[in-house]
Amino acid sequence: xxxxxxxxxxxxxxxxxxxxxxGPEALTMRKLAAELGTAVxxxxxxxxxxxxxxxxxxxxxxxxxxxxxxxxxxxAERVVSVARALRRQLRAHPHLVAMVHERxxxxxxxxxxxxxxxxxxxxxxxxxxxxxxxxxxxxxxVVGYVLVERNRERAPVQRPGExxxxxxxxAEGDEALARALAGPVDCDALFTASVRALVKxxxxxxx
Amino acid sequence: xxxxxxxxxxxxxxxxxxxxxxGPEALTMRKLAAELGTAVxxxxxxxxxxxxxxxxxxxxxxxxxxxxxxxxxxxAERVVSVARALRRQLRAHPHLVAMVHERxxxxxxxxxxxxxxxxxxxxxxxxxxxxxxxxxxxxxxVVGYVLVERNRERAPVQRPGExxxxxxxxAEGDEALARALAGPVDCDALFTASVRALVKxxxxxxx
DNA sequence: ACCTGAACACCGTTCAAGT
DNA sequence: ACCTGAACACCGTTCAAGT
Numbered sequence: 001x002x003x004x005x006x007x008x009x010x011x012x013x014x015x016x017x018x019x020x021x022x023g024p025e026a027l028t029m030r031k032l033a034a035e036l037g038t039a040v041x042x043x044x045x046x047x048x049x050x051x052x053x054x055x056x057x058x059x060x061x062x063x064x065x066x067x068x069x070x071x072x073x074x075x076a077e078r079v080v081s082v083a084r085a086l087r088r089q090l091r092a093h094p095h096l097v098a099m100v101h102e103r104x105x106x107x108x109x110x111x112x113x114x115x116x117x118x119x120x121x122x123x124x125x126x127x128x129x130x131x132x133x134x135x136x137x138x139x140x141x142v143v144g145y146v147l148v149e150r151n152r153e154r155a156p157v158q159r160p161g162e163x164x165x166x167x168x169x170x171a172e173g174d175e176a177l178a179r180a181l182a183g184p185v186d187c188d189a190l191f192t193a194s195v196r197a198l199v200k201x202x203x204x205x206x207x
Numbered sequence: 208x209x210x211x212x213x214x215x216x217x218x219x220x221x222x223x224x225x226x227x228x229x230g231p232e233a234l235t236m237r238k239l240a241a242e243l244g245t246a247v248x249x250x251x252x253x254x255x256x257x258x259x260x261x262x263x264x265x266x267x268x269x270x271x272x273x274x275x276x277x278x279x280x281x282x283a284e285r286v287v288s289v290a291r292a293l294r295r296q297l298r299a300h301p302h303l304v305a306m307v308h309e310r311x312x313x314x315x316x317x318x319x320x321x322x323x324x325x326x327x328x329x330x331x332x333x334x335x336x337x338x339x340x341x342x343x344x345x346x347x348x349v350v351g352y353v354l355v356e357r358n359r360e361r362a363p364v365q366r367p368g369e370x371x372x373x374x375x376x377x378a379e380g381d382e383a384l385a386r387a388l389a390g391p392v393d394c395d396a397l398f399t400a401s402v403r404a405l406v407k408x409x410x411x412x413x414x
Numbered sequence: 415a416c417c418t419g420a421a422c423a424c425c426g427t428t429c430a431a432g433t
Numbered sequence: 434a435c436c437t438g439a440a441c442a443c444c445g446t447t448c449a450a451g452t
């Protein structure tokens with residue numbers, strides 16, 4: 001006992017540590033108080049209630065995401081590099097990012113990247129609503145992909161199982177396709193290929 | 208009291224009704240028991256525990272999704288129609304589908320559509336791994352988009368706010384783009400445009 | 415200004431006991 | 434085979450009381 005004065009920062013740090021080590025479900029007010037060595041009710045003075053604590057935690061996580069530097073020779077390549085860098089960042093802190101997802105702020109994490117994308121679609125010659133549409137399309141695709149991956153990781157065993165669903169008959173005699181769909185997904189490759197395909201269409205000169 | 212015998216089906220029906228009317232957070236074992244007019248503990252005999260109850264509920268929701276009929280003249284158009292139909296289905300039962308999301312089974316809902324997609328990419332001339340990649344790319348994009356939309360609906364107010372972030376300066380002098388990015392997203396149009404763009408690239412003859 | 419313990423209203427779950 | 438109430442171990446939150 002007789003510990004040093006509690007601060008809002010300390011509460012947030014300890015809360016983040018708890019989440020990082022034992023996952024979001026371990027973050028209860030009582031466990032947090034135990035970890036801090038204070039009474040449960042002290043926390044309330046500093047952060048209001050559990051809801052605002054989570055808000056603050058998520059806010060910090062979003063703010064801590066690093067800047068993104070586009071790489072590559074063409075605008076298309078640079079857009080793809082931004083997408084890949086963002087995905088890598090999000091996968092670095094799975095638990096905290098999971099909380100960001102749960103609180104519906106996944107898109108917020110994309111905002112720093114948005115400026116970089118604007119520059120690239122401009123470089124590719126797009127303007128106005130068309131440029132905005134392209135930026136948004138990439139944004140939705142990247143954020144969506146990250147959400148899908150998280151979804152998959154949480155449900156590793158698909159109950160009927162994709163495998164038996166994809167016997168050769170169902171694949172219309174295309175055995176290579178049946179094998180590919182029955183096997184595991186190479187998420188990294190699929191992500192890159194999908195972004196590349198989308199960007200290619202979006203940046204094309206045609207209407 | 209002296210109510211008719213409790214059945215597993217009745218438990219699931221009532222649970223689904225509770226979710227449909229008051230959202231997933233209203234589904235507690237005690238509220239469910241009250242609704243059913245039984246003791247809390249009776250429920251446990253029929254469904255095991257809360258976790259399996261939710262599993263069963265989600266399973267039923269997924270199974271109840273209707274079949275999808277592709278429409279359109281070209282394979283590309285029919286792929287887009289499958290994507291749009293699926294999105295429409297998912298938006299019909301927001302609460303139950305939210306639970307499907309939370310339990311990581313969003314992709315499961317896509318399986319019925321997968322067969323239709325295989326037929327279309329075959330019709331477009333793709334085979335084997337390339338065909339499988341195309342199917343998966345569409346699958347991830349559609350599921351991802353639905354997840355993003357749900358994310359947005361849960362966080363209607365973006366705290367810094369996209370609006371003030373997109374003053375004309377940040378948009379590199381492109382005022383039409385600034386206006387477009389500051390305004391609300393036309394999710395329906397963006398979805399269709401994105402899928403169309405992706406599908407166009409994927410089904411193209413080139414490697 | 416900051417911290418505390420007691421108390422409240424909720425959870426999910428177990429279990430021995432009933433029919 | 435099915436249902437019950439009592440009890441347990443957890444929650445988040447409020448509040449009057451302390452310093």
